Amino acid sequence: MNNNGKGYKAFTVFNYIFMCLIILVMLYPMLYVVLASFSTSSELIKHMGPLLYPLKPTGASYQMVFKNPMIFTGYVNTIIIVVSGVLLNMTMTALTAYVLSRKKLALRKFFTLFIVITMYFGGGMVPVYLTVKQLGLDNSLLALIIPTAMSAYNMIIMRTAIQSIPESLIESACIDGAKQIQVLVKIVLPLVMPTIAVLILYYAVGHWNSWFNAMLYLRDRAKFPLQLVLREILITNDTNLMSGDTAAQDSHAIAETVQYAVIVVATLPILAIYPFLQKYFVKGVMVGAVKE
Amino acid sequence: MKKQTSIGTLPKKNTLGVRIGKEWRENYELYIMFLPALVYYLIFSYKPMYGALMAFQNYAPAKGIWGSDWVGFKHFMDFFKSYYFVRVIRNTVTISVNSILFGFTTPIILALLINELQNMKMKRLVQTVSYLPHFISTVVICGMIKKFTLDTGIVNDIVALFGGERVTFLNKPEYFVPVYIISDIWQGVGWGSIIYLAALSGISQELYEAAMIDGAGRWRQTIHVTIPGILPTIITMLILRMGRILSVGYEKIILLYNPMTMETADIISSFVYRKGLQEQNLSFSTAVGLFNSAINLTLLMITNKISKKVNDTALW
Numbered sequence: 001m002n003n004n005g006k007g008y009k010a011f012t013v014f015n016y017i018f019m020c021l022i023i024l025v026m027l028y029p030m031l032y033v034v035l036a037s038f039s040t041s042s043e044l045i046k047h048m049g050p051l052l053y054p055l056k057p058t059g060a061s062y063q064m065v066f067k068n069p070m071i072f073t074g075y076v077n078t079i080i081i082v083v084s085g086v087l088l089n090m091t092m093t094a095l096t097a098y099v100l101s102r103k104k105l106a107l108r109k110f111f112t113l114f115i116v117i118t119m120y121f122g123g124g125m126v127p128v129y130l131t132v133k134q135l136g137l138d139n140s141l142l143a144l145i146i147p148t149a150m151s152a153y154n155m156i157i158m159r160t161a162i163q164s165i166p167e168s169l170i171e172s173a174c175i176d177g178a179k180q181i182q183v184l185v186k187i188v189l190p191l192v193m194p195t196i197a198v199l200i201l202y203y204a205v206g207h208w209n210s211w212f213n214a215m216l217y218l219r220d221r222a223k224f225p226l227q228l229v230l231r232e233i234l235i236t237n238d239t240n241l242m243s244g245d246t247a248a249q250d251s252h253a254i255a256e257t258v259q260y261a262v263i264v265v266a267t268l269p270i271l272a273i274y275p276f277l278q279k280y281f282v283k284g285v286m287v288g289a290v291k292e
Numbered sequence: 293m294k295k296q297t298s299i300g301t302l303p304k305k306n307t308l309g310v311r312i313g314k315e316w317r318e319n320y321e322l323y324i325m326f327l328p329a330l331v332y333y334l335i336f337s338y339k340p341m342y343g344a345l346m347a348f349q350n351y352a353p354a355k356g357i358w359g360s361d362w363v364g365f366k367h368f369m370d371f372f373k374s375y376y377f378v379r380v381i382r383n384t385v386t387i388s389v390n391s392i393l394f395g396f397t398t399p400i401i402l403a404l405l406i407n408e409l410q411n412m413k414m415k416r417l418v419q420t421v422s423y424l425p426h427f428i429s430t431v432v433i434c435g436m437i438k439k440f441t442l443d444t445g446i447v448n449d450i451v452a453l454f455g456g457e458r459v460t461f462l463n464k465p466e467y468f469v470p471v472y473i474i475s476d477i478w479q480g481v482g483w484g485s486i487i488y489l490a491a492l493s494g495i496s497q498e499l500y501e502a503a504m505i506d507g508a509g510r511w512r513q514t515i516h517v518t519i520p521g522i523l524p525t526i527i528t529m530l531i532l533r534m535g536r537i538l539s540v541g542y543e544k545i546i547l548l549y550n551p552m553t554m555e556t557a558d559i560i561s562s563f564v565y566r567k568g569l570q571e572q573n574l575s576f577s578t579a580v581g582l583f584n585s586a587i588n589l590t591l592l593m594i595t596n597k598i599s600k601k602v603n604d605t606a607l608w
Contacts, residue, residue: 123340234435
């Protein structure tokens with residue numbers, strides 16, 4: 001550390017300034033959204049340049065957001081999808097990962113290949129869409145849960161974690177006559193809790209953020225998840241986007257600040273819990289990166 | 293009884309049937325546990341692969357794959373000859389190459405800069421803050437982009453402050469790719485740096501000490517220790533990224549594009565969506581999708597081979 005020249009000192013100063021700039025660039029757009037959401041619409045339209053404080057602070061936009069029944073039903077639908085989706089995801093993932101980690105299984109290699117192939121090749125958007133329709137899942141929340149019942153990628157992460165458990169631990173339980181499912185639930189899963197936490201987060205965020213399948217399959221507006229409602233309010237409302245969009249027709253012009261309030265209402269829960277979960281997410285990146 | 297049969301049977305008498313019976317008795321629980329995954333992948337992955345045969349047909353939903361007329365490579369030829377072929381390929385490659393040039397490199401630079409921070413609090417703050425945008429949903433990000441880049445939006449306020457002309461960026465074809473890439477960097481740079489930060493923390497401290505004894509300052513340490521230390525990670529990530537050069541996701545595109553920007557914004561996957569599910573050209577769209585998957589798979593296999601040769605890391 002002593003043989004650093006003047007150049008390095010200058011660099012350090014520059015680096016700290018640059019990092020402050022990064023923090024500003026990362027946070028300001030979000031801050032702007034919050035400030036705008038508490039501003040008065042007419043003032044905001046007149047105003048030019050960055051906001052440093054809400055203009056004529058008011059909670060009016062939030063009143064409008066909470067009065068909009070779509071936001072509430074959207075939230076409820078999203079929560080239903082996230083909870084039941086993650087339950088199904090984790091059940092499928094744990095079962096499959098455990099089976100594929102058992103070396104004594106004769107068809108293990110074949111089953112693994114059977115799943116891995118699907119990671120790299122698929123039939124495409126239209127055949128999947130037709131399959132979901134043929135199963136009668138369209139216009140049902142099930143269309144957002146069942147077709148994404150598990151992710152091969154996450155399953156492999158789980159399998160890798162299970163494989164790191166000493167085999168003797170599992171074998172001794174089997175010799176004691178325990179059923180495989182008991183071994184999985186009572187011995188294996190408690191030992192891979194950190195991985196389970198990571199995968200729950202990944203699946204949950206995936207369900208929370210998804211909107212495309214909802215747009216494809218859902219017709220009843222009462223079934224729309226939050227992200228699809230957001231799309232109507234934020235994206236289709238103020239543009240001449242696509243000709244096929246019928247959903248936006250009945251939504252009236254929404255005041256400037258309401259769009260910002262909607263963003264806050266929809267994003268705050270995730271961003272508020274994120275700092276507490278950060279270490280799990282970061283761990284997830286690592287687990288995923290170390291492919292075996 | 294069970295034990296007797298398995299012990300009492302001599303190996304050479306183990307016909308296939310016997311072996312299957314034995315495997316089933318030993319592992320039937322595992323097979324039952326695998327059943328949900330088997331059914332799931334058969335229905336939602338393998339059936340659609342079979343359904344993709346419609347790319348070679350004039351598929352009519354009422355007739356199904358069995359009853360529809362076969363037309364060979366007609367839809368593929370139609371696509372290759374169409375005006376859209378060059379456009380969607382060009383746009384996909386443009387977005388991909390730009391996102392490799394800028395979206396791939398910025399996380400590495402950020403990680404190197406964070407690594408130079410001595411103050412742990414600052415280090416943690418930058419990390420936490422730069423990861424945040426990753427958790428904002430695609431729809432919200434696109435909503436923010438739309439509002440900020442309007443001619444009355446904050447980006448234009450700043451442009452006007454410096455004497456520039458106000459434009460609604462998302463209505464101008466020439467701005468679509470920059471808006472797409474810059475917003476991608478904003479959202480992904482922090483998150484993308486995690487893997488490099490991990491690689492950086494994995495570099496042995498002894499190497500730095502040895503370099504210091506040899507009289508190397510921070511600069512030369514960076515060049516001779518830090519960069520070589522994360523080079524394998526960079527190469528692996530780059531090779532994997534190259535394999536996905538023609539698979540750009542459609543979600544952000546279809547949220548942001550409009551008829552005015554199609555010329556630069558329409559990519560293969562958004563084209564597949566529009567033709568197939570909005571305009572109901574089922575067979576044509578499937579053909580385009582299949583063409584794209586075939587190219588993606590080939591690229592992935594090539595890059596995987598290269599990856600194996602270069603640094604012994606491979607997907608399979």
